Amino acid sequence: MKACVNCGLISEEDVKECPRCSSSEFTEKYSDMLIVINADESEIARNLGITGIGQYALKMR
Ligand SMILES: [Zn+2]
Secondary structure, eight states, rough: OOETTTTTEEOOTTTOOOOOOOOOEEESSSSEEEEESOOOGOOOHHHHTTSSEEEEEEEEO
């Protein structure tokens, strides 16, 4: 699993382009992960500007 450098969305290794922001820059160096199931009701997601369902990396290096 790797994380989009731009928006933090975590994707499978074979993904070439971030499905959320179309960035092609990824990193495998992240230390925390946030799983968003319901972005509308998640205060953490709201604080991070996350609006969609998915797994997001936190603390990317
Ligand atoms: Zn992205």
